[in-house]
Amino acid sequence: MPLYQEQTIKVHNSLTGKKETFIPINEGHIGMYVCGPTVYSNVHLGNCRTFMSFDMIFRYFRHLGYKVRYVRNITDAGHLVDDAEDGEDKIAKKARLEQLEPMEVVQRYTVDFHNILEKFNFLPPSIEPTATGHIIEQIEIIKDILQKGYAYEVNGSVYFDVVKFNETNEYGKLSGRKLEDMIANTRELTAQDDKKSPQDFALWKKAEPEHIMRWPSPWGDGFPGWHLECTAMSTKYLGETFDIHGGGMDLKFPHHECEIAQAEASNGKSPVKYWMHANMLTLNGKKMAKSTGNSILPGEIFSGENDILSKPFSPAMVRFFMMQAHYTSILDISNDALLASEKGFNKLMDSIKSINSLPIGSKSDFDVPTWKHSCYDAMNDDFNTPILIAKLFDAVKHINLIKEGSETITKEDKEILFDTMKSFVFDVLGLEDKQSSNADLEKLSGVVELLIQLRKEARENKDFATSDKIRDQLSELGIQLKDGKEGTTYSL
Numbered sequence: 001m002p003l004y005q006e007q008t009i010k011v012h013n014s015l016t017g018k019k020e021t022f023i024p025i026n027e028g029h030i031g032m033y034v035c036g037p038t039v040y041s042n043v044h045l046g047n048c049r050t051f052m053s054f055d056m057i058f059r060y061f062r063h064l065g066y067k068v069r070y071v072r073n074i075t076d077a078g079h080l081v082d083d084a085e086d087g088e089d090k091i092a093k094k095a096r097l098e099q100l101e102p103m104e105v106v107q108r109y110t111v112d113f114h115n116i117l118e119k120f121n122f123l124p125p126s127i128e129p130t131a132t133g134h135i136i137e138q139i140e141i142i143k144d145i146l147q148k149g150y151a152y153e154v155n156g157s158v159y160f161d162v163v164k165f166n167e168t169n170e171y172g173k174l175s176g177r178k179l180e181d182m183i184a185n186t187r188e189l190t191a192q193d194d195k196k197s198p199q200d201f202a203l204w205k206k207a208e209p210e211h212i213m214r215w216p217s218p219w220g221d222g223f224p225g226w227h228l229e230c231t232a233m234s235t236k237y238l239g240e241t242f243d244i245h246g247g248g249m250d251l252k253f254p255h256h257e258c259e260i261a262q263a264e265a266s267n268g269k270s271p272v273k274y275w276m277h278a279n280m281l282t283l284n285g286k287k288m289a290k291s292t293g294n295s296i297l298p299g300e301i302f303s304g305e306n307d308i309l310s311k312p313f314s315p316a317m318v319r320f321f322m323m324q325a326h327y328t329s330i331l332d333i334s335n336d337a338l339l340a341s342e343k344g345f346n347k348l349m350d351s352i353k354s355i356n357s358l359p360i361g362s363k364s365d366f367d368v369p370t371w372k373h374s375c376y377d378a379m380n381d382d383f384n385t386p387i388l389i390a391k392l393f394d395a396v397k398h399i400n401l402i403k404e405g406s407e408t409i410t411k412e413d414k415e416i417l418f419d420t421m422k423s424f425v426f427d428v429l430g431l432e433d434k435q436s437s438n439a440d441l442e443k444l445s446g447v448v449e450l451l452i453q454l455r456k457e458a459r460e461n462k463d464f465a466t467s468d469k470i471r472d473q474l475s476e477l478g479i480q481l482k483d484g485k486e487g488t489t490y491s492l
């Protein structure tokens with residue numbers, strides 16, 4: 001019997017604002033769609049957190065024995081600068097600035113995205129479709145929406161008629177907005193605007209002569225609107241109504257609201273049973289932004305090459321740090337928070353390694369079956385990873401007591417303990433370090449700290465030959481020392 005038959009999962013559904021019992025449309029099968037990255041720059045750490053939350057959810061469903069079809073797309077066309085309706089395509093803009101083919105930009109950043117996700121030990125999605133690979137499907141949906149009267153064509157562009165749609169459907173139900181309020185709060189359209197109402201959004205945009213990413217269509221050369229690709233790809237691979245649609249909180253409006261409108265206008269069905277949104281990541285208490293310098297790339301955390309950090313952190317450790325917060329809560333990342341988290345991570349990993357060598361007793365002082373149950377309860381309650389981690393540390397406490405001889409455990413319980421710890425830590429939380437073992441990184445860190453100390457002593461004794469030798473030879477090995485007010489830090 002698959003594990004899921006014994007579990008009842010509750011999911012926070014953004015559409016109803018309630019925690020609901022999760023019942024898949026087809027028993028034993030789950031269809032899940034998550035909006036992927038727009039590949040015009042290196043993947044943002046905040047985006048990694050969103051994708052990691054859904055990777056954890058995907059892993060838990062698989063652990064329970066569900067057959068999951070997980071679709072996460074690559075946006076390689078149609079996403080305009082500032083998420084605006086007018087303006088340049090993000091990928092075309094980058095291509096122009098760097099004098100590359102748009103598909104060179106797409107390739108470069110898709111590779112970067114996959115590399116970073118692999119370091120974080122993500123499972124690949126079942127299907128990773130691209131917007132440019134589904135232009136025909138997008139054109140078919142536009143034809144359908146036009147035919148049903150929820151869209152109109154002006155000068156080679158096609159717009160979704162939000163006012164018309166709202167007469168029979170509810171535009172704004174996901175983000176809790178009312179169309180009347182939206183209309184009252186927006187500027188009047190000018191004579192140059194093609195749209196009937198400011199809330200209308202583009203399904204197809206006419207390509208100006210300078211626009212390089214363009215495809216032929218019944219309305220002339222152009223390109224699809226950003227929201228349409230997700231409707232086309234989710235419908236194609238998961239059906240008209242599927243179980244879970246996920247994404248970052250910032251995509252709720254307008255992106256996901258528009259997806260609902262497109263699907264309902266085209267096939268009359270609500271596309272998604274459970275909408276799930278992951279919250280954002282802040283850095284030192286503030287929103288991350290490249291423009292203010294309050295920003296960090298995943299690669300910089302792994303190498304330590306950012307002034308915000310005192311040392312490098314392994315991808316598995318950063319993953320552990322992210323799993324310590326619930327996916328719907330804002331998480332703040334800082335050097336101190338990472339250092340504190342690292343201590344816990346090492347303790348957890350050491351503890352798992354020591355389970356096999358625990359002595360066997362005739363009775364268990366620790367109720368292992370009840371503890372195992374509580375781990376599932378934590379995950380069943382809307383994937384509550386911080387509670388799960390607290391439960392794992394309950395076990396760490398008992399493992400230490402058994403090691404000291406203050407408690408005992410039976411052979412049977414020891415096996416359950418080991419299997420459960422392994423399942424949750426490696427299979428569900430995904431805390432396996434594919435790149436470098438955390439223990440090795442810790443040893444290296446200890447050696448570098450020792451050399452920094454010896455160099456400091458050499459300088460205090462005015463032995464600059466030795467201090468320079470340490471710095472230069474570390475540099476040759478790719479370890480850079482940085483002297484600052486707070487002492488010397490290093491990066492790999």
Ligand SMILES: [Zn+2]
Nearest residue numbers: 035036230255
């Ligand atoms: Zn999307």
